[in-house]
Amino acid sequence: MIQLKSLNQRMALYMLLPVAILLFGMGFAGFIYAKKSLLQQWGEATTLKLQRAAHHVDMRLSAPKELLKVFHKTADKPYAHYVQEAIIEQLKEIDSVARVSLAWMDKQSERYNHMGHVQNGHRGTPHHAMKKGSAMMRFHQAGLLGVTPPTYDSLIENETVSLISQLKDEGGQTVGKLEVVLRFDTLIDIDDSGWWENQKAFLVDNDGKVITGTTSKARRQLGENNNTLELETLKALKEKPFGTIFDQGHPPSEVIGFYRLKEAPWTLVIVAPGKEILSPITSFRFYYSLTGVVFIFFIILLIRWVIGRTVSSIKDVSSAAERIAKGQFSTSLPVKTRDEVGELTQSFNTMMIQLKERMKLKRELDLAMEVQQNLLPKSDPKIEGLDIAGKSEYCDETGGDYYDFLNIGERKNGKVGVVVGDVSGHGIPSALLMATARASLRQRSQLSDDIASIISDVNVQLAKDVEDSGRYMTMFLLSINLIDRSLEWVRAGHDPALLYDPNTDKFHELKGPGFALGVDQEWRYEANKKSGFAKGQIILLGTDGIWEARNREGKMFGKEPIYEIVRQNPDLSAKEIVDAIFSELTRFQGDGKREDDITLVVIKNDLDY
Known part of the structure; x- marks a missing residue:
């Protein structure tokens, strides 16, 4: 299959080909028509010419025929011989008319006795003259036999035809x-009339x-050479008085027209070559083809x-x-x-200007992401007796999720702080609020x-920043006392942390x-405490972006998969547990779009005392 790679090729094909087909189709249909x-x-036209020529012959035959009919009507009429002599004079x-011959039958010899030959005076000297008043025999009826075929007449030294009337008694x-x-x-x-052109x-x-x-060559019979066209013409002229017969081929090699005479049993036939008849359309076809080629050339x-102009502009783009x-x-x-x-x-x-601005914004977002990523812990803390790991992934370049590891109060007081936060919304505003917090x-x-x-004071500051x-x-915010193995936490509208005890295989919510920070600056937060943080217990702090994540079918991930992973893998390190939960979430969502930031911190108690 031909591959059209350029716009020039496609437009030339899709525009020129239909035009060429249209022109060819119109020319072909016009030629046929x-x-x-x-x-x-x-x-x-040929029928009219033949009709006119036949009419001339019929007129020349009709005059003597009409006089013969009048002669017939004198039968058994008194004093008919005077009228008959007058008719013969008119003939x-x-x-x-070359001559008129009247003969009566001799009953004894059964031969005709000629009364005389009346030869047209200005055409030659009469052979026998019919005298006026010659005796006429009476007859009762008469009838015209027809027109005889042409024969050579030695008296006038030319071909003649005869109109013969038989006279009969009662x-x-x-x-x-x-x-x-x-x-x-x-x-x-x-040969001289010229009607055949x-x-x-x-x-x-x-x-x-x-x-x-x-024709110079003597012809005796139509179809004597088994010419198909002449044989068809011979058949047609027996069936109808006039018509046109076409030979085979395009154009036909010959065309025949014929017209039958009314006053004689003869038919005029004309034969014309098809190319001569169709010479105007042949010339038209040539000039049409030439014009079409020139027209197509100019179209190209x-x-x-x-x-070229269009493609040049597109190439510039x-x-x-x-x-x-x-x-x-x-x-x-x-x-x-x-x-x-x-x-x-x-x-x-317009797109270039906007894209330039978006590229500038993209660079700024990349810088903001880099800055925000630097605000998160660069590595997990190394604290004796605790195995801690954290991870955060944003759905945009910047996000509002936050986690951190803090030193609570004076150094060496045995307290370790872990905080997880989630700012409403996404993008730059959330990132700025997260950095402020x-x-x-x-x-x-x-x-x-x-x-x-600590949380109450931070709330007062944030409420002033985000008001309206x-x-x-x-x-x-979770505080772990490594000395007495106690836990202390403050919930500021966040999901409770999860505490898993592998000895009892149970989860507890802290x-x-x-309220959420920034809602009410007068709100005073309270701390919650729990003792007995035993070896092997695991604490999970996360944002709702994990359990509220949905796949393409709209199904929510939930907390059950998290429970199952922790139950099945209590001996894994904190980092391995974090990675296992993130991997399962990725598998669950597939190629679905992530709608929220996700953050997870896992704390595992490895204290030996």
């Missing part, structure tokens, strides 16, 4: 014969016998010009995009047009070991009252 129209027009005055016996001889060349002169033409009888024609040039990908924010691209490409360029310029908490924890007072902003922070 024009060919049919020309053939039909030729057939109609001889017709230009095409018993139907032939008593006489009236013959009107006409010169054939005066009826139809196929230099095409082959014939005069044939009803059986297809050629009476005369325009136009497409190349339009596409592409080159600018490559520079932006390398961090090179150059000047804006010039908008050259007002079309879609111009809109694309304008949108690209960390600084305040670190400073205040060094002045006193009263964790309730709607922001707050939950926090859980609960207690308390």
Whole structure:
């Protein structure tokens, strides 16, 4: 399959190919229509020409025929011989009549006795003259036998045809014969009339016998050479008075038109070559093809010009995009047009400005993330008797989760502080509030070991900073006394810490009252205490981003998986437990998007005393 890699190739194919197909289809359909129209027009024109030529022949035959019909009507009429002589005189005055012959039957010899031959005076000297007043025999009825085929007449030294009437008595016996001889060349002169326009033409009888024609080669019969077209014409002229027959091929090699005479049993036939008839459409096809090629050429040039401008603008955008990908924010691209490409360029310029600002913001966010990451413990603390590990992951570059390890009060008092906090929301505002809380908490924890007072003072400071902003922070501060193995904690709206005792295989929540920080600066927090922090017990402090995490199906992770991991792995180190819980959470969420920050601190008692 051809792969179109460039926009030039695709647009040339998708625009030029349909245009070429359309032009070809229109030209082909126009050629077919024009060919049919020309053939039909030729057939109609030829039929009219043949009809006109046949009409001339019929007119020349109809005059003597009409006089013969009048002669027939004189049968058994008194004084008929005067009328008959007048009719014969009129017949001889017709230009095409060569002679008139009247003969009566001799009953004894059963032969005709000619009354005389009346030959047209201006066409030659009469052989026998019929005198006026010659005796006429009476007849009862008469009938015209028809027109005889052309024969050579030695009297006039030319071909003639005859109109013969038989005269009969009351018993139907032939008593006489009236013959009107006409010169054939005066009826139809196929060589000089020119109605065929230099095409082959014939005069044939009803059986297809050629009476005369325009070809130099003598023809006797239509279809004598088994010509399919002539055989079809011979069949057609027996079935209908006129018509047009087309030969096979495109265009047909020959076309024949024919028209039957009314006054004689003859048919005029004209044969024309198909190429000559269709020469106008052939010329049209040539010029149409030439015009189509030129038209397509100019279309290609136009497409190349339009596409060239479009592609040039798109290449400028592409080159600018490559520079932006390398961090090179150059000047804006010039908008050259007002079309879609111009809109694309304008949108690209707007995008470049916004992208430049976003890149600047991204660098600032990266710096903020770096700063915030430095605010979290760089490593887990090494404290004799305790195994502590913590981890925090943000869903954005910066977040609001916080954990830290503190020295509560004076040094060497045996107290270790662990704090976990969660600021509402995400991003830069949450990160700033988390940094403020960390600084305040670190400073205040060094002045006193009263964790309730520490949290209360931090709350007063945060409440002043976030008033009217709607922001707050939950926090859980745990103080571990390594000397008497006691626990002391303050809950500031945070989820209770979890205490697991592997000896009893039970979890206990380190609960207690308390609002979130920043809500009410007058609130005084209270410390909660528990003694008997035994060897092997495990404490977990985390944010709700862990157990409220959901997968793609919307199912919540919950705390049960955490319980199960701790129960199944109480001998693991604190760091290994943290990693196991994070791995299970990642597996649970799959490729689902994380919606909240997650933080977890695990404290394991390894005291030997």
